[in-house]
Amino acid sequence: MNLDLNFGMPETEIDNTYDVIIIGGGPGGASAAIYTARADLRTLVIDKGLTAGALGITSKISNYPGVPGPISGAELVEIMREQARSFGAKFLTDKVVGVEIGEEMKTVIAGTGTYFAKALVLATGSMGRTSTVPGEEEFLGRGVSYCATCDGAFFRDQDVVVVGNNDEALEEALFLTKFASNIDLVVPTPDLKASAMLAEEALAHPKIKVRLGTRLKEIKGNGMVEGVHVHPRGGDLEHIPVRGAFVYLQGGKPITEYLMEQLETTEAGCLLVDDTMQTTVPGVFAIGDLICTHIKQAVVAASDGVIAAVAIDKYINGRKAARQDWN
Amino acid sequence: MAAAEKTAKEKKKKDRVIVFSTPTCSYCNMAKQYFRRNKIRFKDVDVSKDPAAARDLVRRTGQMGVPVIDINGKVIVGFNKPEINRLLDIKES
Numbered sequence: 001m002n003l004d005l006n007f008g009m010p011e012t013e014i015d016n017t018y019d020v021i022i023i024g025g026g027p028g029g030a031s032a033a034i035y036t037a038r039a040d041l042r043t044l045v046i047d048k049g050l051t052a053g054a055l056g057i058t059s060k061i062s063n064y065p066g067v068p069g070p071i072s073g074a075e076l077v078e079i080m081r082e083q084a085r086s087f088g089a090k091f092l093t094d095k096v097v098g099v100e101i102g103e104e105m106k107t108v109i110a111g112t113g114t115y116f117a118k119a120l121v122l123a124t125g126s127m128g129r130t131s132t133v134p135g136e137e138e139f140l141g142r143g144v145s146y147c148a149t150c151d152g153a154f155f156r157d158q159d160v161v162v163v164g165n166n167d168e169a170l171e172e173a174l175f176l177t178k179f180a181s182n183i184d185l186v187v188p189t190p191d192l193k194a195s196a197m198l199a200e201e202a203l204a205h206p207k208i209k210v211r212l213g214t215r216l217k218e219i220k221g222n223g224m225v226e227g228v229h230v231h232p233r234g235g236d237l238e239h240i241p242v243r244g245a246f247v248y249l250q251g252g253k254p255i256t257e258y259l260m261e262q263l264e265t266t267e268a269g270c271l272l273v274d275d276t277m278q279t280t281v282p283g284v285f286a287i288g289d290l291i292c293t294h295i296k297q298a299v300v301a302a303s304d305g306v307i308a309a310v311a312i313d314k315y316i317n318g319r320k321a322a323r324q325d326w327n
Numbered sequence: 328m329a330a331a332e333k334t335a336k337e338k339k340k341k342d343r344v345i346v347f348s349t350p351t352c353s354y355c356n357m358a359k360q361y362f363r364r365n366k367i368r369f370k371d372v373d374v375s376k377d378p379a380a381a382r383d384l385v386r387r388t389g390q391m392g393v394p395v396i397d398i399n400g401k402v403i404v405g406f407n408k409p410e411i412n413r414l415l416d417i418k419e420s
Contacts, residue, residue, distance in 0.1 A: 097353040097354050097357055098354075098357045098406075109353065109356065110353065111351070111353040114356075114360065141389075141391065141392045141404055142389060142390070142391060145392055147352065147353075147354070147392075149349075149351040149352060149353070150349060150351070150352035150353070150355065150392065151349070151391060151392045152349070152351075153349050153375035153381060154374070154381055154385065154391040154392065155391075156381075175351075223389070224391070
C-alpha cells in the first residue's frame, strides 16, 4: 500500500511551496518581504538581478529617507534585501516566465523551477522595452532572440552579439560562450551596470568582446540574421557580421508579460489595484511602478510593499482586521 | 454523450505533439508542464543535444528558437496557449 502523505504533491513541490512569492526584488518587493517574513509568512522573492531594476541601475541616490547617501541604487537595494533575509525571507535570482493565478494556490514558473504560493506580490517595475530597432521584429526567431538559455544551441560555432548592460545581459553572454565562437557585447552605456563579479568574468572571457558606449541601430539579414549595425559613441556606424542577436535592452514600460494576460492592464500597460494593493484576483497584489498611479520613487514602492504585506497577512490568516507591525 | 466522450478520448490518443526544446529553456518547461497538467502526451526533442534535429527544425520551420511545438503537423512558435488550446481542444476552467 502506498501511503501518499504528500497529499498528491510530489516531494519537490513541498519544498517549493510558500505562503507568499514576491516577483521582483527592488524596493517594493524587498520591503514587502521584510514585513511578510516578520509576520512569519514563508516568503520567497524571485528577482532577475540586482541591476535589473530602476533603483538597481541608479548610480547615486541621496533622497531616500533615512539614508543620506550618496549611495548607489544597487547598494541600497542590497541593504533592503539583506534586511529581508535577516527575518527569514528567501531570495532567488531567476527570471519568472509565467504565472497561473486562477486557482487558490498560485503557480510561478521560473527558469530554475516551479513554485507555489497562497499569495503573490507583483513588483516587477517598469523597465520594459517600449520600442524595437529596425529588423528586430522581422528577424525574431530567425536570429533575434531574447533568451540565450533557450536558443543558444542554435548558434553553435557562430558569431553573435549580445546587446545590454546589466546582470541579465552578462549572464546570458557568458551562457552563450558554451556554444558561440565569438560574442560581441554591445553596451549602450559608457559603463556596464552589472555586479562587479559578473563584469570581471565577462571582460576576462576570451570569447567576449565588450564594446562600451555602443548602440544597436539595425539588424540586417536575408531571411535570417546576417549582421547588425552599431554606432559607437563618437565614432562611425559599424557593421558586425553575426548570425544571432540577443537583445536585453530596457525601457519604461510596466513588465507584465509573465502574467500572460490573466490580469487586465490599462492602455499604458499598468495594473489596477484597490487601496490594499490587491488586484481583481484575490491573493494577487501589485505594487510600485507596475501600478503607475503615483510618483515613481523607491520610497513610494517600499510603502506599497508594506501595504500589500499587511493585506496578505490578513488574507492568509483570515484576520478580520489588519495587524500592525509597530517595530 | 458517451459517444462524444469516446470520440474526444480517441482524438486525444491520436494527437501527435512534439515539443522542440532545450533543457535551460524556461518557456519550454512551461509548455511541457502545461501538457502534463492537461494529460497530453508529447515527445520532447532536445535540440541542444541533437544538432541534426536543430538543423532540421530550422529547415522545416525557419525558427532558430525554442519552444517550437508541432501539433499534428501544425507548427506553433513559442508557448502560444490560445492556439494550443484550439488545436488540442483544451478547455481551461
